[in-house]
Amino acid sequence: MRAPLFRSFWTYENRLLLILFLAFGFVFFDRLALSFLFPFMQDELDLSPTQLGMISSALALTWAISGAIAGAWSDSRAKRKALLVASVLGFSICSALSGLVGGFISLLVFRALMGLAEGPVLPIAQSLMIQSSTPSRRGLNMGLLQGSSAGLIGAMIGPPVVIGLATHFGWRVAFYVTVIPGMLIALCIWRWVHEHPGGAPTAQAKPVPISRWALLRERNVLLCMLISCFFLTWFITIISFAPTFLIKHRGFSAADMGLVMSCLGAAWVFWGFAVPGISDRIGRKSALVIFAPIAALCPIALVYGDSAIALGVVVFFTYTGLGCFTLFMATIPAETVPPQVLTGALGLIMGAGELVGGFLAPTIAGLAADHYGFPVAMWISAGGALVAGLLAIGLKETAPLVAPKPAVAGGRP
Template identity: 60%
Template sequence: MADNNKAGYENTLLCVLFLTFGFVFFDRLALSFLFPYMSAELNLSNSHLGMLSSVLALAWALSGALVGAWSDRKGVRKPLLVIAVILFSLCSALSGLVTGFLSLLLFRGIMGLAEGPILPLSQSMMVEASSSHRRGLNMGLLQGSAAGLLGAVVGPPVLIHLAEAYGWRHAFIVSLLPGLLIAWLLWRYVRRDDPRPTPIIRDKEPGNRLALLKSRNIVLCTLISCVFLTWFVILISFTPTFLVTDRGYTPPSMSAIMSCLGAAWVLWGFVVPAISDRIGRRPTLVIFSLISACCPMALLFAPSPLILGILMVLTFTGLGCFTLFMSTIPAETVPREVMATALGMIMGVGELIGGFVAPTVAGFAADRFGLSIVMWISSSGAVLAALLSLFLKETAPSVLQRQPSSTHAIEGSYL
């Protein structure tokens, strides 16, 4: 009966957090999909788009790292999640009332502060409630498939329909209602659950946060986060505008292609982590990072919208990789006492470099050399992620159990 109760809560928590993080990306990506409608009215350029993406990422980086560490010390997660969802929903709605670039920049920055802690808090709760045999799958569904389904499959047609029918401002404003509903679901169904014992290799110095910087896996995951977020944020920020202005597609065609990208996001978001449960985290990350590098090239060279849509489904595999280096590998490397700190640091530094610096640089480069340059920058990020992944230490429990000296497969989290 106890096992059934734990399994029931595991599934309930997965469903609620799936909706929560999915809606985070619905709001985060709304700017990219609505930018072609906003740019003329607010007199915005590619540089402005890059800076808007960057300030949100900077806010994510700061709040994710700081709030994640604070929650580890205080043991508070559920109230923080509820407050964060309400706050970012309000800021997203207020984005529909802006009159210029500066006010939009302010609201996106505040929204980023609210959204930043949601991933490290959600994943640290999910890893504790997950069975060891489905840890990768659960975390992939939460981080990869949720964001893809609500942010990139549901988001484009809903937002573009609202923008076409009622204007882009209303598309932002209506996002408040589902945000309030999700905040209620968190308050009603999420509880603090005692972590079940898991066969994870733990550190010799639990609680020593400075020792995170000595861990090979944590340092490598942080570096991978920087370059892979460069791939993702540039791709997702500039692709809608690139398809409309450079490739000459209509907004409905752009929406259909972005939905193909979203379908791939949902599919690979859980398939990649599930594969890693079988063959290991490191080889999975290397293989699918290289496949991800092909996605920007498809956007550049695919001869027709139909072929491009097919290639999006086949090559947009990176969000499944995100679950591995941002959540699963760190969670299998560090003890519970510093888990949210580690996840927040990896996400925070990655957002700072790949989410804040890279889009701004790409935006200025696009204004000078054309939008095509951003696709080359994006592809380079995924290639670098594959190279860095080669040096990771394996953490998948099923793979370690097959090794003759599995107890020594990882020397400890702080190496």
Template identity: 60%
Template sequence: MVNNNKYSNYENILLSVLFLTFGFVFFDRLALSFLFPFMADELHLSNSHLGLLSSVLALAWALSGALVGAWSDRIGKRKPLLVIAVILFSLCSALSGMVTGFISLLAFRAVMGLAEGPILPISQSLMVESSSPHRRGLNMGLLQGSAAGLLGAVIGPPVMIAMAEAWGWRQAFILSLIPGLIIAFLIWKYVKPDADSRTQTAAHHDKQDAPRPRGIKAYAGLLSNRNILLCTLISCFYLTWFVVLISFTPTFLVNVRGFEPSTMGTIMSCLGVAWVIWGFVVPGVSDRLGRKPTLVIFTLLAACCPMVLLYTETPLMMGVLVILTYTGLGCFTLFMASIPAETVSRGQIATALGLIMGIGELVGGFGSPTLAGFAADQYGLQIVMFVSSGAAIVASLLSLMLKETAPAVLARRNLAVSQPSA
């Protein structure tokens, strides 16, 4: 018999630890953007350098997420990999404060991307096993959406900027090592080893393990599954929506819309607030309404956000509408975690999540911003808003072809089928 109280306590402890873990990943990933104005002159960096630094991190993130995620499934040792990854990316972030030029900074950011890439697929595979079916989507949404938004987009900017103003940008990077080491200790102390976790959660997980193919066969087998293929394609277009929007919006608001930098900062903060709110609301809704309809509806709403930035007249109204329409970060949890985790066997979860995230990062995080930048040079910066909105619309259309996976919805359907008609 499984002790339900003990199981529920561990579920909440694991959620808390992994919330801090992935939130701090985004805190570090976005730190360069916040500190770039402080370091650009000293290191002789240009906007092209910033773009390349972001791209190489995304490329490394994509490759390691796919490869190490699959490896963690194969060896069945996720906890030690998670501890090592957190320590490594924290060290690389701290070493960014000791660089002397672009090349050394590029090298540290690349290694940092390699360390950060596996953290999401490994964390979500741990979370899905320890989640009660009725709150699986909510847990995964808090981990992936709200954590990144709260620590990366709401808390991160003022904290990193305040440290840079008080002690300098180098010290701000170096001090980021401290919370990373604390989080690594929390993982080591509170996250159960795979064997223990598997024993305690077996009664709560509704998928049996299956034989695990390796290498190219593993990826080919996953992509032959309709939901996994669709989630991978959705990831490409959704990463395009997100990265293009988040990369170009500050410049767009100042240079095209003519807003003051302070006003631009306030609107960007609204994006962070929306990220936190929708990060758990959307997955929570999907637990009851279903993954597929939730993804379709909130993705169409996300497609409206670039149009809000393009056409809304006043900053106040723009901020309100941004909070109401910046729903896409909650959808990320559905196609990048919940749906694939509920589609494949336990032994393929990290592989599937790493594959979906990796290809999405390559196309949407690495390729699309460059193409959008070239288009902006040719046709004006307004074009990036149409690129972002169009990508979300395509993602919504692809979502219509998904098969439903939400446990509560499937249970209701099975109950309706089993009941004799009147």
């Protein structure tokens, strides 16, 4: 009885979701590790908040470039699996090499190389998952893949693990061990992920070529790019500066900082699938307009919250933005553009966000923190979420239950 039940659950769709969930989750485990370890390495390497912002910016810049290029390349050549394996191996090795650094320059180089390897993971994983998802589960699958995975592995499990390793064995060891899960995930991708659903390409008519620049004339794509820029400002500024802000400026202990960041991770997991699920009922546009301003309250709470427990509760209820990410980075584009340019569109939206919100914003926030005080970085983060919510008002609704015309699964013909 158990075997048939297991086989009915262990479908390719569920297996793919689990593998990609782990892959993107460990992308953020590695990416966030620097933020959690920075208070431990800051004095030894003589690093400033401005330099932390520059390191985050370098990773985001290379992430943006490689993500956009890889998305367009994989659309034209359908070689997503091999590129995904190479990316997972690459970012895992670069994360481990961060433990060998002797100063700012070497750390900057290794994190930039890591961003180069990480960039292709999300657009490729999204396109693979969309292609293999049943229509009734598309929103849930994308929410789990992009939102909940990074929250659970990167922001909830990550803080106590890396902080514990740094406390007992040193921050360099904490970086070294990050290579192990990456190697195992790359092996799973190579063994069980198919380039096409069912393991073999389906005979299709050759798609009509569509210019990548033509995507910019699509209102939803252009607005999603702009929303990505400001929402990434909110997100990257928080994850880059919050741990150091709580310890160095607010006077929290490392344990209390870890507690707050774990609550942030729990919120990331919950809202990562809750917001996309709610958007199925009330619409993608309405969900963004409602939850973006709520997300703006999270960095403000970090400025004024007194106790770790109270702050953790407030963070949980206000850290709604990662559920919004799934909407403007995956679901809305998938319900807007033709499937033959979907990966390129996703890479374009992610690349724009990483370039502005990931590359420029942390450096600006770091400089502002050095000159005007650490709280300014949190106010910059809050402003990013507010602007994203205002931009969402201009979106065309795409949710099948809410849109004026039914959306076509997988994109418009």
